[in-house]
Amino acid sequence: MNVLKLQKKYPQFQQADIYGLTDAFRKLDTDDRGWVDEGVAIKSAQNTERQPYDVVRQALREVDVGSSRHVELDDYVDLIARLRQSSPEQQRTGVVPNRSRGLSNAAGGGAAGSSPQTSQHASKSSQGGGRITVGGATGSSQHTINEEERTAFTSHINAVLAGDPDIGHLLPFQLDTFEMFDQCKDGLLLAKLINDSVPDTIDERVLNRVGKKIKQLNTFQMTENNNIVIESAKGIGCSVVNIGSGDIIEVREHLILGLIWQIIRRGLLGKIDIKLHPELYRLLEDGETLEQFLRLPPEQILLRWFNYHLKNAKWHRTVKNFSNDVKDGENYTVLLNQLEPKICSRNPLQTSDLHQRAEQVLQNSDKLDPPCRKFLTPTSLVAGNPKLNLAFVANLFNNHPGLEPITEEEKAVIDDFDAEGEREARVFTLWLNSLDVKPAVVSFFDDLKDGTVLLQAYDKVIPGSVNWKHVNKPPANAVTATSQDPDETYLTIKSGMSRFKAVENTNYAVEIGKQNRFSLVGIQGADITDGQRTLTLGMVWQLMRKDITNTLxxxxxxxxxxxxxxxxxxxxxxxxxxxxxxxxxxxxxxxxxxxxxxxxxxxxxxxxxxxxxxxxxxxxxxxxxxxxxxxxxxxxxxxxxxxxxxxxxxxxxxxxxxxxxxxxxxxxxxxxxMDMSFTPVLRNAALLISIFPIALGSLALFNPHYMLVKMFEYPLPPALADQKVTLNQMRSFGIRDIFVGAACLGAWYRGDDMMLGFLVLMGAGLAVGDGFAQRSAVGRGQWTKHWVFVPVLGGVGLGLMGGV
The missing domain is CATH 1.10.418.10 (Calponin-like domain)
Structure with missing residues (x-):
């Protein structure tokens, strides 16, 4: 678009302004592609217009850049025009008036002048605590983002990924903007974060990244990266039921934040392992076995550790959750003092103001070596944010467990612990949880003993196989919640049901398995209820195997x-x-x-x-x-x-x-x-169309005169020699068509759908070419009336679907 057209479209700019913006855009477009990435445009406009990141981000979201999200010159000028319309007050606060994508701060009400139209993304930078509402105008389409969590997780990413060869140049992200979310769209940041939490999960050599071969990641390459992220997150135990690759590319902030938390949480809690910290043996209670202790979820082990130190400090309180029981700062004060009495005093207990006490607690944590002031702020501590408090305590444990080393006798007990089947149990646990069984499986052998999880899995893998009238349900008091916060459902205590009723359930599970031809010779329900590892693994494996065959x-x-x-x-x-x-x-x-x-x-x-x-x-x-x-x-x-x-x-x-x-x-x-596979309907249709060139080619080979004169109404030349040449040409076309049809049949028989699609497309192309040639020769323009036309078009469609 030339300067005159731009000036006419944007009359608020003088010609000199248009020239200046054009020159600025060309400097950004170093590869002379005619467009720049959204991130490049945002950074440039942020610097030139002196406006906050989120203001520029929101303005760009309202520019019609198309599905490619490529910012062209016209889009860039439109962006600058929108930014210069906002007032100094709007620039300072980050609120853009009359925008189509709304956002409100739950702590302080809606933004003044916000649009009533629907929204899908956040648009305003946030200062301080509270929640940001992102989404549409209706409650069902809105979601909230906790500002403290966004800030804490962004800070964590800045710290752990600093210096990374692929994304280090993007860091640090501003803590009070949505820049971090935008940088997640290509999958690289999330993949790096997964590898930081659980090293070696992703082989980074398979990631698509900008380099000599790739100048700019396209949507397909981003999707591949995000496939790796989603599937790797599943593989390390994250729940990704409601998020897909497209959600990351479209920057669904609330979904990305939830995924980031799960990845960070997995990294923090994954280190609470007796193999890494054998001194956890100190936390066993009287009469408790190591096996019983290791059945506890890591969050409950953290609480056990917390209370162990509070008890040794002769403190009168205990901690049952990471929200209400810690938000006054008293228990933290005693814990830090117990870990490092010479550095961390109990003086915060004398402070009555909760925010001041929280700041003193965090100052004490910062005195530790290494420092542990991370994830929490005074505001989130006093608010009792369960995620950030859990992260703070886990980080504190990982760096300063404060437990005495174990003796040789105790080490022998740990070394002798029977870990039979633990690897398979880990895989089966992930698979069962992916079925969304309730409650979630934490301790594989223990959580399957009453049969309810097994029966849920049966019902999901083989719908209708379970008659729930025959199933004993856990009593109402079987699950006791120790926290009312929805983010702390892992703190439930499961007391189970009577052995008699549990065996009835597991017997029923064995019976259903036999009805579905599972090999369960010698297995009884009591074996599952008693936690017989080999037999339990065998049953669950066959159920998982059935799930696999269902998908195939x-x-x-x-x-x-x-x-x-x-x-x-x-x-x-x-x-x-x-x-x-x-x-x-x-x-x-x-x-x-x-x-x-x-x-x-x-x-x-x-x-x-x-x-x-x-x-x-x-x-x-x-x-x-x-x-x-x-x-x-x-x-x-x-x-x-x-x-x-x-x-x-x-x-x-x-x-x-x-x-x-x-x-x-x-x-x-x-x-x-994958696209390389036809559906059965398309394959059968392709089979029928593959037979067509064989039939047509056979007719051309054995009766070329009939095909030319009767079917195609093609007049034979008068000279006998010329007729012979024409008929021989027809025979050669018949041999060609028979070959193409036979090749299609062979590809169909071998299941090579990619080759089948290619051959169908090629055959259709030849048929269309023959049709045009016949039309040209006859000159009647009536070739479309012939019955060959419909299957030809069908062949083109099938070829395109199978060969792309």
Whole structure:
């Protein structure tokens, strides 16, 4: 758009202004693409117009930049025009008048002059505490963001990701803006955060990032990154039921904040492990076994640790939650004094003002080495924010547990602890929780003893299989809440039901399994109720295996089978591997020792989409380190494709065959969803259209005279020699069509949907070309009347759907 058109569209600017804005935009567009990224435009406008980040962000959201979110020159001028319309007061407070995307501060009421129109995103920078309402004008479409949580998590990200080679240049983010959310859209920040919380979860080599090959991430590449984020978050135990890749790209702030909290929480609580802190043995109560203690969720172990120090300090209070019991600062004062009596005094107890006392408590935490003033502010402490208080206590424990080292005798007890089946139990726990069973499974063997979770899982995997009239429900007092805050549901105490009723439930679960042809010989309900590990794992594995086969039902139908067996999975893996660019390793079973190297799994992934596997990154798998690297790479690539993977690299390198089955099953399910797969209806339609060129080609080959004269109304030349040439040409066209049709049938039979789509498209193209040639030769313009026209158009459509 030239300067004159811009000036006409934006009359508030002089010609010199337009020239200046054009020059400024061209300096931003260093690659001369005609557009710049939203982040670049926001930063530039923020600097030139001296306005807060969120003001510029909101103004840009109202510029019609299209679905690509690319800011062109016209968009940039529009942005500047909108910003210069706001008053100095609006610039200072960050409130933009008459905007279509609304936001209100729950602590201080709605913003003056806010629009009544609907909204989807936050638009105002926030100062101080309270909640920000983001979303539409109706309550059902609105969500809230806690400002203290946003500030605390942004500060955490600034600290742990500082200096990162890929995103370090973006840091630090301003704490009182929504800049951090905007930078999450490409998935890199969240992926880095996951690896900080749980190292080695994501192989960062598979992430799409700007570099020599990629100048700018497009939406598809962002989606791939966010697939890795979502599936990796599932794999470390985060609940991602309500968030997808598109939500991150569209910057749904409340969903992103919730995901960030889960990732940070997982990193903080993951260190509360007796393997990392054997001195946790000190927290066992009289008569309590180590197994009973380790059944506790980490939040309750933290409370046990907190109260252990309060008791040793001879303090009269105890802590049962991270909200009401800590918000007056007294218990924190005593805890810090017990951890470091020479540094942290109890003087805050003498301060009556709660905010002043909270500040003194945090000052004491800052005196520790290393300092632990993190996550909390005086405002969030006094407010009793359960998330931030939990994070503060967990960080305090991780750095200053304050427990005496264990003796050799105590160490022997820990070393002798039977951890049979813990790896499989971890995977099954994640899977059960993904089914949204209530209450959530924390201690796998313990939480399955009364049968209610198992029966819920049956009902979700095999709908209608459970008659709930036959199920004993836990008594009303079986679950006792120690906190009324919805963010502290993990602090419930489950007392369970009587053994007699629990065995009735587990017997019922065994009976349902047998009805569905599970192999449960010798297993009784009492075995589950008694926590027999091998038998419990065996039952849950078969239920998970059933869930996998359910997702592959359409594939089984195409194969003419009732359900997919392990041998079918092996056959599929070998067939898919043969299509890839790798070594095409073949496996005999899921116990094949070569699987431990990770290479056969990478070959399968290459067969699914060869561009995803860079064999320069694949090691031979001779050493343990190479095996681990290959396994981690395979898991990350699978998640990039959108596959849900529950296992960890050690499960592959240790050749845990049942867990490797889940890996291959998930890949098969993902292949069904990918664009390379037709639905059964499209495949059958493609089969019918594949038969068409064989029939037409056979007619052209064996009776070219009839086809030319009767069907296409093509006049033969008078000379006999010319007629012979024309008929031979028709025969050659018939051979070509038979070949294309036969190739389509072969691709259909082998299940190669990508090749099938390509061949259908090619055949349709040839048919259309023949049609135009016939029209040109005859000159009647009537070729569209022939019955060939409809299947030709159908072939084009199917070809496009299958071949793209």
């Amino acid at each position: 039902a359409s594939l089984a139908q195409r194969m003419g089978k009732r359900e997919i067996s392990d041998s079918d999975m092996v056959q599929w893996a070998n067939a898919t591997s043969s299509k890839g660019a790798g070594g095409k390793h073949q496996i005999r079973s899921f116990k094949d020792s070569s699987l431990a190297t990770g290479v056969p799994l990478l070959d399968v992934l290459s067969g699914m989409k060869s561009s995803y596997v860079d064999y320069d990154l694949v090691a031979t798998g001779r050493t343990d380190e190479e095996k681990y690297a290959n396994a981690k790479l395979a898991i990350s690539i699978a998640r990039k494709m959108g596959a849900t993977i529950w296992l960890v690299p050690e499960d592959i390198t240790s050749l845990r065959s049942r867990l490797i089955v889940t890996f291959i099953g998930s890949l098969m399910a993902t292949a069904e969803k």
